[in-house]
Amino acid sequence: MSNILYVGNKNYSSWSLRPWLCLRWAGIPFEEREIQLAQPGYGTHAIAEVLRVAPNGRVPALHTGGLVVWDSLAIAEWAAEEAPAAQLWPADPRLRAEARAVVAEMHSGFANVRRDMSMNIRRRVEVRAFPPETRADLQRIEAIWDDLRTRFADRGPWLFGARTIADAFYAPVATRVRTYGVKFSRAASSYCDAVFADAEFLAWEAACVPDSWDAHGFSVIDGMYAKP
Ligand SMILES: N[C@@H](CCC(=O)N[C@@H](CS)C(=O)NCC(=O)O)C(=O)O
CATH class of the missing domain: 1.20.1050.10 (Glutathione S-transferase Yfyf (Class Pi); Chain A, domain 2)
Structure with a gap:
């Protein structure tokens, strides 16, 4: 099953960095697609390119086997379940x-x-x-x-x-x-x-x-x- 993680500009998108690290640490293969977000101050509306991949108009968003998982924490939880051996949560x-x-x-x-x-x-x-x-x-x-x-x-x-x-x-x-x-x-x-x-x-x-x-x-x- 192919996994695609949509992220924002790497220098600025803190929410994107979080699940990206989880997937990498867990050894889950994924293709990464970086979307250039509008510069701060440009406006608060979601850009069309993001809305095409995430219903909330924000990155990160993970596409996996027809499923869309938006929100950094939801993707991190998905990774923890996908690769339990990686122990992304403490075992205790x-x-x-x-x-x-x-x-x-x-x-x-x-x-x-x-x-x-x-x-x-x-x-x-x-x-x-x-x-x-x-x-x-x-x-x-x-x-x-x-x-x-x-x-x-x-x-x-x-x-x-x-x-x-x-x-x-x-x-x-x-x-x-x-x-x-x-x-x-x-x-x-x-x-x-x-x-x-x-x-x-x-x-x-x-x-x-x-x-x-x-x-x-x-x-x-x-x-x-x-x-x-
Ligand atoms: N609670 C969300 C926050 C996501 C979020 O705010 N992402 C920012 C980038 S770091 C975004 O997509 N902003 C839209 C924009 O700048 O157009 C999460 O944890 O994933």
Whole structure:
């Protein structure tokens, strides 16, 4: 059965990176089709090319055997069921429940980080100050990473020791920490290093191309908080 994963611009589409990593980590073969999303500020309407492949007008979307699975988390869950041996969720049921909570918090939360710190994998910005609500989001992310890395340090470099869907969901956040020069604790920073050393992440990063409009920046950070 052929699998096609539609993703957005690799440098910017954080939701696309997440299931892409899950499929690669699980060794599930797929063809990847990148759709160039409109530049931020262009408008909120879904572009026709995306609507042709995803009913919600957003990427990522997976097409598999006549089935369309839209939404990053639904695709990650599909991958976990498709390749159980890959253990994309922790095997222990209690840890699995915790990993799902960590992923759900990312999937439904951290709106301020998303607003102020758009993913831009190749970019590096010097930030003067983040607004308090964004700092609160970052503190919460740091606390999650610190706690998990402390508890599972002896099992491997990932949040729950071995690589899971939780890492796919926080990998784009690690790139934001790097892009915006966030100072995190040693444990949280070393977690970012694990993401940046991952072969599949490196493959995605190598394919990231900043667009011409990127030189001018586009996030709230650029307008309000970045050093000139
Ligand atoms: N909750 C969705 C969010 C998907 C989403 O917002 N995707 C963005 C790209 S990262 C998108 O397709 N935006 C449409 C556009 O920019 O035209 C998921 O988890 O997949």
